[in-house]
Amino acid sequence: MLSAPRSTKRLKLGGVFFVFVAATIWSWLYIKMTFSTLFGGFDDLWNLLQYMFPPRFDQMGQVIDATIETLWMALIGTTASVILSIPLAFGAARNTTPNAATFAVCRAIITLARAVPTLIIAAIFVLAVGIGPLGGILALALHSIGMIGKLYTEAIESATEAPRDAVSSTGASKWQTILATIVPQATPTFIGAALYRLDINVRESAVLGWVGAGGIGFVIQTALRGLDYSRALAAVSVIFVVITLIEISSNRLRASIIGEQSAVITKNQKARKKSTERDHKILLKAVTLRKLNLPWTSERRLRISAVLFYAGLLILALVTIKIPIISSFGYLDEIFKTSADLFPPDFNTARPEIIRGILETIAIGFVATILGLLIALPLALLAARNIVVNRVIYSGTRLFMLAFRGIPELIVAVLFVSAMGLGPVPGTLALTLGTAFFMAKLIADTLEEVAPEPRDAIFATGATRSQEFFAAVLPQAMPNLVSQTLYLLDVNLRSSTVLGIVGGGGIGFLLLSALRVIEYQTVGAILILTFVVVYAIELLGSWVRKLVE
């Protein structure tokens, strides 16, 4: 026997693979996808874009106002979410939670928040607090708890134990110890995760206008409804530029926080050396003078200016955005009332539609993930600098991928729907594109992290490039590839629950209709089912990931 032994793990993995393929085939048939609609769809989109071109930038005042509102919504929403997430994370982390009940409640809130998409929360909140950015901000704040809270919990749990034992041994109380040892360790992750989420939330708030929750989405929607395609394109390109700029700067900021050097400010060697020397002098002087305050090193100045900049932006946002800040607490009553109306959930009135919607949602998720993966693989090979060793090719591909990620998926979906009409296929195509470029980046990053030694060893045997790729690169990258695919499936399922809101198929459409005709209890049923599906996929994903590792 020269084949690998059949361990139960291999059998399980085989089973998972089989189910995955079967589910994809079923999904493909369920949404009535064909190759001609697939390629026809891209054709239609291309035609639409040509028709939209050139963009008309004549109502820029309105577009810029809406863009700024979008940014402010993201900023305020993310900040609120961070404030809510911090206590939740300390309650949800095994090493800081005060008791089992708090632990369970905090974990449950974080999981629930993650499972209900922002757009759905926003659609419900708009009913409670009215049209405008407030509903959007609250929705961003709540949904982001899912991710921020989870990342913060992990950061707290991964803090090393040794300082904690040492400081609590000095007679410090529990919270003194936590603040002195765990918080400093977790702070870079806290900030990094908040920045990362801010980046995502700018994208999310760009589409909240579809349900009346403020931001540029409303401008785009109005233009499209009025068949005013050139103006729509103008608005889309403005938000595209803004999102791309924010992604680039947030990436750099995060790299400098996590890498812990001020690479952003002092780029060239000479300047950096000079600032290090100056810092050295400042430190020396502080010590000789017995200063009891932190000296103003470049790192500290940078940190303080970042905090001041952020605080300034936040104040500006709160002052200029059109929401009633103080009285917005009064809206909490409305939100509770509306939320109470969702119960008891009614699964019966629209049973066939609900079942169809859920199945369609799942099918869209599967097809988009697989199609996206197929596009992503070749792109990733071009973008990884250790595979195709050509600077122009890999940087060009990276730039191309970055540019495409700048358009929120739902806006792509809107364009596809405008080009092809309502239905699951345009939604699937939009998610496919989104998946492809995101996945390509993840895969390229994975490939670049592959250890070079085994590759050299295989090259040394006289293997060709492609032989080497399959013998050395792919096996090393495989566990990551599998878990990234699962992650994307997870992301796509979440996205496909809201595609329907812009006419792209899935359960979202039914949800929006139910909201419109005030069938709140049906909305409650849909919410619960959405949660179940998303949570089930998440559990499945983590189970398979454990198998692969």
Add this chain to the structure above:
Amino acid sequence: MSKIFSTEADPIVSLTKVSKRFATGTLALDEVDLVVPRGQLLSLIGQSGSGKSTLLRHINGLHKPTGGEVLVMGCNVGDAKSKELRQIRKNIGFVFQQFGLVGRATCLENVLTGALGRLAGPRYGLVSYPKALRREAFEHLERVGLDSQAFQRADTLSGGQMQRVAIARSLMQQPVMLLADEPVASLDPESSAQVLELLLKISIEEKMTVIVTLHQVELAIDWANRIVGLRDGKVVLDRSAIGLTQEDVMDVYRRADRSNDLAKQEAEFPKSVASLSS
């Protein structure tokens, strides 16, 4: 055996039949009796896994005994309320093998955390501590010879420097007793000597009671005025260090010799493989 010591008045630590069985089933301490008078310098020896760390951690309440009684300065640590426990811990400095510094904080901040027991409410960052305490922390850093590193991040220091910062943090507590769990085990010989010398000097100057666990028997004998040996959680040796030779204490390691060598080989193993493959 420990009669000569228990006759002294006013013991600072007294353990009676202390046993510890961990949730995993390991019996780490087995009816340990130990009385430590004030001002004593005590070395705890024993092979790896004999229960040295566990014993130290019982004295400041990081572990609770599953049997017997731990009295520290007249207070029962085993069932002390968290407030009483804090009071005891405040008086006991604890120096760990792994230093336990917060790497991202400056040395000065790390030293200041030693004052938390004296302060009410959580603190974050240098400015949250009163100026007088900051000045005090500076002085302690000076004492361990690291005042010029006061504003440097702790993770930029060498191992020996880190351990000295940890000692300064203990001094910040103004402790009457010091527990040190293999304070030099992760240091090179030169810094080891430096750190131990510092520890000894400070202990004597401050008239502190000290219990230290050491791997190196020679050091243990040199440094202490009493040697206690543990094997499998039991006290198997307890005598004055004066006139003690290395052969006298080898008994503590007796059964262990072979397995000790094996453990050593095991520890070397990954290193030798790594050097082969590189």
